[in-house]
Amino acid sequence: MGGWIGRRGVLAGMSAAAVSSLAAPEAFAQIRTRLVVIGGGFGGATAARRLKALLPGADVTLIEPNATYMACPFSNLVVTGLRDLGAQIFSYAELSKEGVTVARDRAIDVDAVARTVVLEGGATLSYDRLVLSPGVDLRWDALEGYDETTARRLPHAWKAGAQTALLRDQLASMENGGLVVMTVPPAPYRCPPGPYERASLIAHYLKTQKPRSKLLILDAKDNFSKMPLFMEAWAELYPDHLEWRSASEDGRVSAVSAADRTVFTDFESVQGAVVNIIPPQRAGEIAVRAGVADATGWCPVNAISFESTLQPNIHVIGDASIAAPMPKSAFAANLQAKICAIAIVRMLSGQTPQPTVLANTCYSYTGPDAAVSITGVYTNEDGSLSSVPSAGGLSPLAATDSVRAAEAAQAEGWFSAVTAEAFG
Amino acid sequence: MTARSLRGFFAILSAVGLAACGANSANEAMPPATDLDRSATLAATCSGCHAGPETAMISLDGLSKEVLSDAMHRYKSELDGTTVMHRLARGYTDADIDAVSTYLAASAEVE
Numbered sequence A: 001m002g003g004w005i006g007r008r009g010v011l012a013g014m015s016a017a018a019v020s021s022l023a024a025p026e027a028f029a030q031i032r033t034r035l036v037v038i039g040g041g042f043g044g045a046t047a048a049r050r051l052k053a054l055l056p057g058a059d060v061t062l063i064e065p066n067a068t069y070m071a072c073p074f075s076n077l078v079v080t081g082l083r084d085l086g087a088q089i090f091s092y093a094e095l096s097k098e099g100v101t102v103a104r105d106r107a108i109d110v111d112a113v114a115r116t117v118v119l120e121g122g123a124t125l126s127y128d129r130l131v132l133s134p135g136v137d138l139r140w141d142a143l144e145g146y147d148e149t150t151a152r153r154l155p156h157a158w159k160a161g162a163q164t165a166l167l168r169d170q171l172a173s174m175e176n177g178g179l180v181v182m183t184v185p186p187a188p189y190r191c192p193p194g195p196y197e198r199a200s201l202i203a204h205y206l207k208t209q210k211p212r213s214k215l216l217i218l219d220a221k222d223n224f225s226k227m228p229l230f231m232e233a234w235a236e237l238y239p240d241h242l243e244w245r246s247a248s249e250d251g252r253v254s255a256v257s258a259a260d261r262t263v264f265t266d267f268e269s270v271q272g273a274v275v276n277i278i279p280p281q282r283a284g285e286i287a288v289r290a291g292v293a294d295a296t297g298w299c300p301v302n303a304i305s306f307e308s309t310l311q312p313n314i315h316v317i318g319d320a321s322i323a324a325p326m327p328k329s330a331f332a333a334n335l336q337a338k339i340c341a342i343a344i345v346r347m348l349s350g351q352t353p354q355p356t357v358l359a360n361t362c363y364s365y366t367g368p369d370a371a372v373s374i375t376g377v378y379t380n381e382d383g384s385l386s387s388v389p390s391a392g393g394l395s396p397l398a399a400t401d402s403v404r405a406a407e408a409a410q411a412e413g414w415f416s417a418v419t420a421e422a423f424g
Numbered sequence B: 001m002t003a004r005s006l007r008g009f010f011a012i013l014s015a016v017g018l019a020a021c022g023a024n025s026a027n028e029a030m031p032p033a034t035d036l037d038r039s040a041t042l043a044a045t046c047s048g049c050h051a052g053p054e055t056a057m058i059s060l061d062g063l064s065k066e067v068l069s070d071a072m073h074r075y076k077s078e079l080d081g082t083t084v085m086h087r088l089a090r091g092y093t094d095a096d097i098d099a100v101s102t103y104l105a106a107s108a109e110v111e
């Protein structure tokens, strides 16, 4: 391989000034570009790796309080005893090996004017560009009676880890005949089809292990992701073990009582043996501190660069960003991270980020060996995302078992690919 | 090294996270323009599934531009196709299929 000079021939379109300022030799180490990423999930870990790969000479720091990452995708299999929680754990060792500085700390403040991040441990980091991928915070103020304390009795399991194990254990120790209640919030929230995948797998668990039990889903919506596919699977597989009640059928839950495991809709109260509350959500708190969240609680971005439209030099990717019609998914977070990394490098070299075509695919299990999928293709041409008409869509209805099994195998393949992309 | 194989080389480096590049590159900064253009952003979607170990998701490594673009065109033209790839391919123009196939083939060329 040739040295840097030998490679200049391929730098078509790069300004000489940009190249020389970024290709700083050791003697000018003080002007190394400083890139900081907050949050080591699917978005942040991918972004940190990509930035380091594209700009080996830059200082790339990833701030993440946890020693390991617990992945949510496939955690519904854990809840229903079909998978070990250990299979959800990923480490940051590969990122460190690749030269990313992994700071095990929590970002508690961002000064967008001074371009600094304050860490809980006391340090202050300066950045040239900041990437925020803090995921979601659960809104503890949204459902009367539901907070961090009552969540220990009525698990959400919407962040993987102890909560996943808690819901699994509650289901496992429930008596045959017990009612399981799940509440689903209004959109937008992390993983639009996630509640219905979980419902399918819980219904499968009840049907096979606790046949006198039933799952009742109380939904704040009238429609949901992959609805025709889930409805078809439920009618065929779980007619006696799953009931879905829409918002118009009094499905919207506004309060809970942890002591007697009861939830309250407008007109009714329902007591469960196990109650899974999926609460409303918003962007992680650090987004508010950084001034990049708007009144909705989420972060508006330019969809070509994922730069905040509220603060310069700060990019927001993943669940925290407003990227609809792209869903809040691990697939989307991973892709947005890669697009954002390329945009940041272009911006650092004085080039305008280019619009492109993006896509998303989310698989959902409807049973242990069967999955269905939704695909979307998007353009960010005008700085916001829109669906490419005539592309995307759902798995076919009335498909054979082998079609569903093939998509379950693809789901596994996707999980190994996306976790390899994010964590190495 | 031809420009084409050089481009492939860099694409691979970015695909594997530059782990193989070592200390030599520590102070080099800008990646080649090909890693930053539209074809690179198009390919970012592919690696969401076709990365890491080979699984039900086939590896794209070593596939030629012709093989990749033929497959995409076939998916795009099979109007009754229902797989994820059929649903995806319909969203890409012929020019984008050409660009992403060229980019992906170049990424694997030097292996």
Ligand SMILES: Cc1cc2nc3c(=O)[nH]c(=O)nc-3n(C[C@H](O)[C@H](O)[C@H](O)COP(=O)(O)OP(=O)(O)OC[C@H]3O[C@@H](n4cnc5c(N)ncnc54)[C@H](O)[C@@H]3O)c2cc1C
Residues within 6 Å of the ligand: A038, A039, A040, A041, A042, A043, A044, A063, A064, A065, A066, A069, A071, A072, A073, A074, A075, A076, A105, A106, A107, A108, A133, A134, A135, A136, A157, A158, A159, A190, A191, A194, A284, A285, A286, A317, A318, A319, A320, A328, A329, A330, A331, A332, A333, A361, A362, A363, A364
């Ligand atoms: C049950 C369930 C099933 C799912 N299934 C799928 C699926 O099949 N396919 C799919 O594509 N998606 C799925 N998802 C969605 C997916 O998990 C999320 O969309 C994805 O994790 C979003 O990535 P992110 O980087 O935005 O956030 P996260 O992955 O949540 O990462 C955020 C990280 O930021 C850290 N952080 C937060 N605040 C700070 C701070 N102040 N300082 C430092 N670090 C901070 C957190 O510790 C965390 O590690 C599922 C989700 C759930 C709940």
